[in-house]
Amino acid sequence: MKPARDLTTLEVLEIAIKAEIDAAAMYRKMIKMVKNKDLKNRLAFLENEEKAHRALFEREYKAKFPDVDLEVPKKSSVPSVEEALHKDLSLKELFEVAMEAELLSEKFYSELAQVSSDLQATATYKYLARVEHGHYDMLENELNYLKQFPEYYQSEYFNFDDNAYHVGP
Amino acid sequence: MKPARDLTTLEVLEIAIKAEIDAAAMYRKMIKMVKNKDLKNRLAFLENEEKAHRALFEREYKAKFPDVDLEVPKKSSVPSVEEALHKDLSLKELFEVAMEAELLSEKFYSELAQVSSDLQATATYKYLARVEHGHYDMLENELNYLKQFPEYYQSEYFNFDDNAYHVGP
Numbered sequence: 001m002k003p004a005r006d007l008t009t010l011e012v013l014e015i016a017i018k019a020e021i022d023a024a025a026m027y028r029k030m031i032k033m034v035k036n037k038d039l040k041n042r043l044a045f046l047e048n049e050e051k052a053h054r055a056l057f058e059r060e061y062k063a064k065f066p067d068v069d070l071e072v073p074k075k076s077s078v079p080s081v082e083e084a085l086h087k088d089l090s091l092k093e094l095f096e097v098a099m100e101a102e103l104l105s106e107k108f109y110s111e112l113a114q115v116s117s118d119l120q121a122t123a124t125y126k127y128l129a130r131v132e133h134g135h136y137d138m139l140e141n142e143l144n145y146l147k148q149f150p151e152y153y154q155s156e157y158f159n160f161d162d163n164a165y166h167v168g169p
Numbered sequence: 170m171k172p173a174r175d176l177t178t179l180e181v182l183e184i185a186i187k188a189e190i191d192a193a194a195m196y197r198k199m200i201k202m203v204k205n206k207d208l209k210n211r212l213a214f215l216e217n218e219e220k221a222h223r224a225l226f227e228r229e230y231k232a233k234f235p236d237v238d239l240e241v242p243k244k245s246s247v248p249s250v251e252e253a254l255h256k257d258l259s260l261k262e263l264f265e266v267a268m269e270a271e272l273l274s275e276k277f278y279s280e281l282a283q284v285s286s287d288l289q290a291t292a293t294y295k296y297l298a299r300v301e302h303g304h305y306d307m308l309e310n311e312l313n314y315l316k317q318f319p320e321y322y323q324s325e326y327f328n329f330d331d332n333a334y335h336v337g338p
Binding site: 127134 | 292300302307313328
C-alpha cells in the first residue's frame with residue numbers, strides 16, 4: 001500500500017471503507033464460532049464499531065464527492081485479512097489476524113492524522129487511531145484468556161469454577 | 170475500603186457486585202444525556218459489560234455460598250460514584266467519575282489477582298483488571314474528543330465536516 005501521504009482524499013476514503021467492511025466481516029465470522037454469550041457480545045460490539053466507522057467514512061465521501069460513485073476496492077489491501085475471510089481458520093488464528101488488522105488501521109489513521117491540515121480531520125483520525133488501538137487491546141486480552149481456558153468460548157456462560165479442563169500456565 | 174487481602178471471599182464478591190451495579194447505573198445515566206448514536210452504543214456496551222461482570226460474580230457467589238443470601242451494600246464504597254448517581258452532574262463530570270471508578274475497579278481486581286491462590290481466579294481477576302483498564306482508555310478517548318467537539322454528543326451523527334462550532338485546541 002502507498003504511504004498515507006501519497007494517497008488522494010478519495011483513495012483514503014475508499015481504502016478506509018474497504019478496511020472497515022472487512023473488519024466487520026471478520027468479526028461476524030468469529031461470532032459464529034463462539035458459544036460464550038459475553039464474548040459474542042464483545043465481538044458484536046467490535047462489528048458494530050467498524051460498521052459505524054464505515055458509515056462515518058461513507059458520509060464523508062458523499063459530502064466531499066457528491067458526484068462520484070463510490071468504488072470500494074474488491075480485494076483487501078491486507079493479504080492475511082483477505083485470506084482470513086475466505087479460508088478455514090481457527091478462532092485463535094482469526095483473533096491474530098484481527099489484531100494485525102487493528103494495528104494496521106491504527107497506523108493508517110495515525111499517518112492520516114499527521115498529514116491532515118484540517119484540525120477536525122486531524123483530531124478525528126487521532127481519535128479513530130486510539131479506538132482501533134483499544135480494539136487491539138481488547139482482542140489481546142480475550143485471546144490471552146482463551147489460550148489459558150480454551151473452554152471459555154465454547155460454554156454459554158463461563159465461571160470462575162469451570163476449571164475442569166483447566167490447562168497451563 | 171479495606172485492602173483486598175484483608176477481605177473475606179464473601180466480602181469481595183459483595184463489593185464487586187455493588188461496584189458493577191453502580192457502574193452500570195452510571196452508564197445508564199450517561200446514555201440518557203447523549204444524542205449521538207455511536208456514543209450511545211459505546212456507553213450501552215459499557216453498561217452491558219458491567220452487567221456481565223455482575224452476573225459472573227453472582228454466579229460465583231451462588232456456587233461458593235449456596236446457603237447465604239446475597240447482601241449487596243446499600244452505599245457505594247466510592248463517594249464520587251455515590252454522588253454521581255444521586256446529583257445533577259454534567260456529562261463531562263460523569264465521564265470523569267466513571268473513569269475514576271474504572272481505575273479503582275482495575276486496582277481492586279489487580280490486588281485480588283495477587284492474593285488469589287487459585288490459578289483460574291488469578292487469571293480471571295487479571296483479565297477483569299485489563300477489561301476495566303480498556304474501559305478507562307475508551308472513556309478517556311471519548312472525553313478527549315468531546316472536549317474538542319462539544320457538539321459531538323448532541324448530534325445524532327457526527328461528521329468530519331460538522332465543525333461549525335469547532336473549538337480549540
